[in-house]
Amino acid sequence: MAGMTDELGIRRGHALRAAVEQGLAGEAEPVVGLLDIAGIAASATALHAAFxxxxxxxxxxxxxxxxxxxxxxxxxxxxxxxxxxxxxxxxxxxxxxxxxxxxxxxxxxxxxxxxxxxxxxxxxxxxxxxxxxxxxxxxxxxxxxxxxxxxxxxxxxxxxxxxxxxxxxxxxxxxxxxxxxxxxxxxxxxxxxxxxxxxxxxxxxxxxxxxxxxxxxxxxxxxxxxxxxxxxxxxxxxxxxxxxxxxxxxxxxxxxxxxxxxxxxxxxxxxxxxxxxxxxxxxxxxxxxGRSLLAKNGTVLARVEYAKSAGGRPIAVTHAGAQVATRTVFVPDSWPIRVLALDAEGAEKTGEPVVQDVAGPCCFAGDLVAKGRALPLLEAGDHVALLDTGAYYFSNHFAYNSLPRPAVYGYCVLPDGAVAFSPVRAAQTQEELLAESGAGFPSLRLRS
Structure with missing residues (x-):
């Protein structure tokens, strides 16, 4: 069990760094979903073997x-x-x-x-x-x-x-x-x-x-x-x-x-x-x-746009909030998730943990994926990884503030540590978002 757990974390670490290096996540695409293909296959194998x-x-x-x-x-x-x-x-x-x-x-x-x-x-x-x-x-x-x-x-x-x-x-x-x-x-x-x-x-x-x-x-x-x-x-x-x-x-x-x-x-x-x-x-x-097959094989990777403080507490404002982590934001006690603090290159940060909030981009005060969490201090340009998010977090988007659905990629880690990504879903374009919001229909008119 420990060996499988270690392999999961090692593959994820390679994928997070590679996603930033290859431009899948960054200023142009500030939030992205990642799925561990080998991990999903291993979960399916474990299910078959169990029954x-x-x-x-x-x-x-x-x-x-x-x-x-x-x-x-x-x-x-x-x-x-x-x-x-x-x-x-x-x-x-x-x-x-x-x-x-x-x-x-x-x-x-x-x-x-x-x-x-x-x-x-x-x-x-x-x-x-x-x-x-x-x-x-x-x-x-x-x-x-x-x-x-x-x-x-x-x-x-x-x-x-x-x-x-x-x-x-x-x-x-x-x-x-x-x-x-x-x-x-x-x-x-x-x-x-x-x-x-x-x-x-x-x-x-x-x-x-x-x-x-x-x-x-x-x-x-x-x-x-x-x-x-x-x-x-x-x-x-x-x-x-x-x-x-x-x-x-x-x-x-x-x-x-x-x-x-x-x-x-x-x-x-x-x-x-x-x-x-x-x-x-x-x-x-x-x-x-459902959840038990996919959750541990997925990660949301998001960029930290700003770092600020309020009332003496640091706040990292990221691009992953209620639109991808809906249950976590609205019912945090039932749906807590782990957060990794990553640097600008996607590597896990070190340093003394500092109690801070990790906030999302949605325009309401409760849009927090982690509140009062002890993490290495996050700065603008860093990234956060929301773990265990392979089930529900990618496919049940909450379109608050007309935020677009993020891209999702599957990944395979090769023996030399290189990472190959496969597209699962493209990021929603502004044109698609407009069409979904009725932009192709004429404005409503009062009728006398």
Whole structure:
């Protein structure tokens, strides 16, 4: 583990310096995203190894919302992963990346009739969120052309109501969560059992307990509830009606160091210990990890534009703020990130730590990615690196002050330490920003 952690930091250090040397980051492009290609591949390998079990079919999908970037999805597809999508846009991205229908899962609490029809016609797995959605699928199946039954696996998402973690917004198995059929509500369990009894084609069961802030034990409790429900459904049917359990994703990430804890192996081993029947070959397993695959493999690199002080506290004003680190800025206690102080060449600074704020460019006082952080004193022309930002930070831009989306590059570090960069997304141009903001339409006019 220590060796892998060291390699991650060494590759990142090479990439940060090279990004500045090669002009990817600097005065012209003051903020950029960097993705460690080898690190992403290693994360995918670790996931496959953790769940690999003789006689068990395991399909790993990536939650596209965590990195809605086609080249990243393409890399993950090469690493054997599929895609978990929650909108028509995410499905389009997955298809553009070449991810096949048989490795794609559609989850969303608000699927339209058109979305459902498209997924079923393509052969994409669908997890229905609620009774009304399941009734829509019934009608689509009934209206399908004769002799052309849909081949998509279809499941039902259930909320085991096992409780929440330390971040309420990331906890999806609370008593009042908006997701899935709440199993402990009066009459819900009976309805689920009847729904499967009346639909012999309903062959999956899905649950997802949450994400960051949710402990492994709570995640396992949610999967156990789904497994026990599948056992009841199959016993009532007298056959293996539920053939696959989609256990979701949500493995939390350690934002305090380069260490990958908990690991995919930690989670899989706990599942094996607590729910051995899940791995005995009767059920296929589907996963939907996102943040845990990408977070540690990404870094935001930003230039320090000004250094100032207020009330005796130094402030480094950088070009990375709420537009890229939205959750960190607005909910810093739940989403803290590590910051490296770098010099003008992109090398890590040394020197006595000084308590200072690291601010972003957005025009509101709370736009801080680090408050009261002890770092070597930052100066104008230096850089900062925001670590563990490979998931969500690049692909979910917050367009405050009409700040453009930054460029994103993947990188490979060669044996001699040289760094090769591959474009993932170009920086948004001012023309693109204007078009997105309606510049092509005439001004509004009052009408009498």
């Amino acid at each position: 690999a079990t003789p006689g068990v079919t395991v399909t790993h999908t990536f939650a596209v919302k965590a990195a809605s970037l086609v080249p990243v999805l393409g890399l993950l597809a090469e690493c054997g992963l599929g895609a978990e999508v929650a909108s028509p846009g995410e499905l389009a991205l997955a298809r553009a990346a070449g991810i096949p229908a048989e490795r794609t899962v559609l989850d969303s609490p608000a699927k339209t009739l058109a979305e459902l029809r498209e997924a079923l016609e393509l052969g994409i797995a669908v997890n229905a969120d609620n009774p009304e959605e399941l009734a829509r699928i019934d009608r689509l199946r009934e209206s399908a052309p004769a002799g052309s039954p849909f081949a998509s696996p279809v499941g039902l998402r259930v909320n085991p109501q096992v409780g929440g973690g330390s971040i309420g917004a990331m906890s999806t198995a609370t008593a009042t969560s908006k997701f899935g059929v709440a199993l402990r509500d009066p009459g819900a369990l009976e309805w689920v059992l009847d729904a499967y009894a009346r639909r012999p084609w309903l062959n999956r069961l899905h649950t997802h307990t949450g994400s960051q802030g949710v402990p492994l034990e709570l995640m396992v409790a949610g999967v156990r509830a789904a497994y026990e429900l599948a056992e009841r459904i199959n016993a009532a049917a007298g056959r293996q009606q539920v053939t696959a359990l989609d256990i979701g994703g949500g493995l939390p990430v350690n934002f305090g160091s380069d260490a990958t804890v908990p690991s995919f192996a930690d989670y899989a081993d706990l599942l094996r210990a607590e729910i051995p029947g899940l791995f005995d070959g009767r059920y296929g397993i589907v996963t939907e990890f």
